[in-house]
Amino acid sequence: MSPQSSPAYPLIRKLESIYNLSSAEYEALMALPILARSIRPDQDIARDHDRPSQCCILLDGLLYRYKLLEEGKRQIFSFHISGDIPDLQSLHLQVMDHNIGTVVSSVVAFVPHETMNRLIDDHPRIRNALWRDTLIEAAVFREWMAGLGRREAYGRISHFICELFVRYQAIGLANGYKVELPLTQEKMGDALGLSTVHVNRTLQAMRTDGLIRWYRGHLNITDWSGLKKAGAFDATYLHLRH
Amino acid sequence: MSPQSSPAYPLIRKLESIYNLSSAEYEALMALPILARSIRPDQDIARDHDRPSQCCILLDGLLYRYKLLEEGKRQIFSFHISGDIPDLQSLHLQVMDHNIGTVVSSVVAFVPHETMNRLIDDHPRIRNALWRDTLIEAAVFREWMAGLGRREAYGRISHFICELFVRYQAIGLANGYKVELPLTQEKMGDALGLSTVHVNRTLQAMRTDGLIRWYRGHLNITDWSGLKKAGAFDATYLHLRH
DNA sequence: CGGAATATTGATTAACGTCAAGGCTCGTGG
DNA sequence: CCACGAGCCTTGACGTTAATCAATATTCCG
Known part of the structure; x- marks a missing residue:
């Protein structure tokens, strides 16, 4: 086998x-x-x-x-x-x-x-x-606390997407800058301490800014460095080997 | 010894x-x-x-x-x-x-x-x-996340105080409903995702409501059941033996 | 006693929530 | 194949919580 x-x-x-x-x-x-x-x-x-x-x-x-x-x-x-x-x-x-x-x-x-x-x-x-x-x-959890407590919606969502992407990547489940992420905006809101409406509007802004595309559970990061910057993302806290 | x-x-x-x-x-x-x-x-x-x-x-x-x-x-x-x-x-x-x-x-x-x-x-x-x-x-951390994401300032601070009190109590460092808690309002704000000003005003409301007294680092819980209720506090997550 | 840190207060503003309605998508059953 | 309904997404108007700004007290501490 x-x-x-x-x-x-x-x-x-x-x-x-x-x-x-x-x-x-x-x-x-x-x-x-x-x-x-x-x-x-x-x-x-x-x-x-x-x-x-x-x-x-x-x-x-x-x-x-x-x-x-x-x-x-x-x-x-x-x-x-x-x-x-x-x-x-x-x-x-x-x-x-x-x-x-x-x-x-x-x-x-x-x-x-x-x-x-x-x-x-x-x-x-x-x-x-x-x-x-x-x-x-x-x-x-600590990193999420920092987001919930001290980051605004735009940065908080950006950081969240960065994290999930890197985690998928670490186990080989990312396809370039694309991952399957079948989350509803309601669940994202409940994870990020935001209302569904505000998640929706913020995602639209991120699309307009060219950071991501996200359609029917297919997430595509179109500007990785811009997304990292928007979320002030530093993967150290994930303690990955590579 | x-x-x-x-x-x-x-x-x-x-x-x-x-x-x-x-x-x-x-x-x-x-x-x-x-x-x-x-x-x-x-x-x-x-x-x-x-x-x-x-x-x-x-x-x-x-x-x-x-x-x-x-x-x-x-x-x-x-x-x-x-x-x-x-x-x-x-x-x-x-x-x-x-x-x-x-x-x-x-x-x-x-x-x-x-x-x-x-x-x-x-x-x-x-x-x-x-x-x-x-x-x-x-x-x-998870419980704090719930506070940061989904509780308003009054409940968030109440919950926070409940938690610290129970932890002091668990190691025998509470004196009745009094504990020594030398925290500035700025530190509380940075822990709870609130501004110093808002912490100040909310603490005043809690004092007015008779939940606590807090003077120069001496915290006195004057209405324990009211405080628990305000913070929707349930100590299960602390996983204490007693 | 004096300066720095901390607490308090008031006025204003920004971010985000809530409410309500309509549109899109997809799976289901006729 | 199409109609229908449920869940999800989107939009607009409005309300609320809490941030920010700016002073002024008060306390702490050497």
Whole structure:
């Protein structure tokens, strides 16, 4: 079987983007018992106050984490792409403090905590890679906080697009300056602390300025350096290897 | 030597607030070679782009983490109290992506990464406690994101005060409903994504409403249930043991 | 005591939210 | 193949929150 066809390949590709795996570790990940499962759009995978007994590895699709607040408001904390384990934290935090759901139809694998713990006990460097991953996630949260607290809509959206693009690129899922990003403007607003209307108007301004094209979930960055500049984007906080 | 007088006591007390330590682990922490060092107010302990070779354990005082943005703006990501290890992440992320500084005169201990790694290799459950701590930190970031993105100033500040109070309480540093909180309104603004002026006016409204008193760094919560309600505060995300 | 940092106040403005309506797109079923 | 409806996008008018600007108090601290 070629590596790319292994069900664990997305996870391996993701971990390699942030950590240098040995061949033994590579093999151990390939050997993970993975049962792929398809989930429809807009389904919750884990809910606030749940006590998960397994982790969810995203193999293909798009997930998001969010919390519902008072008065029907929603804050989205992150989007997760192929290879991510959005509820890795449940290994150490028994109770979920937010929800995880699908944005579009997605393929995931559920791996029992037991199995994950055996894997990282047998392979301490994989544990390091996963701990590192959770720390990078925290770094991304911080960067979003900076956007939410101190950047205006135009820069905030620009930065957001830069980040997603670089993350797709890091796992080889960008096609030049194009990525598939099937987000509604409503979800972007809930991630960026903006109203749908304002997201809409700001995206239009960005199109007018020639930074991006975005049509039916196909994002095309037409002025990468302009976009980076508008978002004051510096990828250091993603702690990628390359 | 009584436990309380051990230099590692603040760290132990903090870890016990989120994790059940065995007596062997307790002993191991007590045995950490800790050299306390005093640092003056407004000094940076670690800087953006640094490559730390040690972790900083806060024994007494108040630290904060922040990033400087374009146009002289600043976002504060967290405040750290006695027992916290704000740069624990440097064990797995080589490069700092933000700054850590003192708010007031503080006592810290610098422990080499080497020493920390030996400790957690010898005591896997201490590693679990520390990993858990970094995950709780991420949960706190998420909660702040929700505030920054979707809560108005009054609720945002209320929530912030609730959180700090509960954290002080968890390590036994609250005196009834009073805590020492030597924050300027400018720092609160930079943490909460608000201008100093607006923080000032909102605090006045909260005082008028009888929620708090706050004078020269002495915070007194005069209506705890009202404050919780105003901030829609639910401590689940702090993942405390009690 | 004097200067710097911090808190407070008022007036004005900018950014963004809300409300409401209409248009586009796509999947579904007849 | 076309009609229909739901979800999403777009637009305009208006309202609100909070930023900015500019003073003036007050406190802190050597």
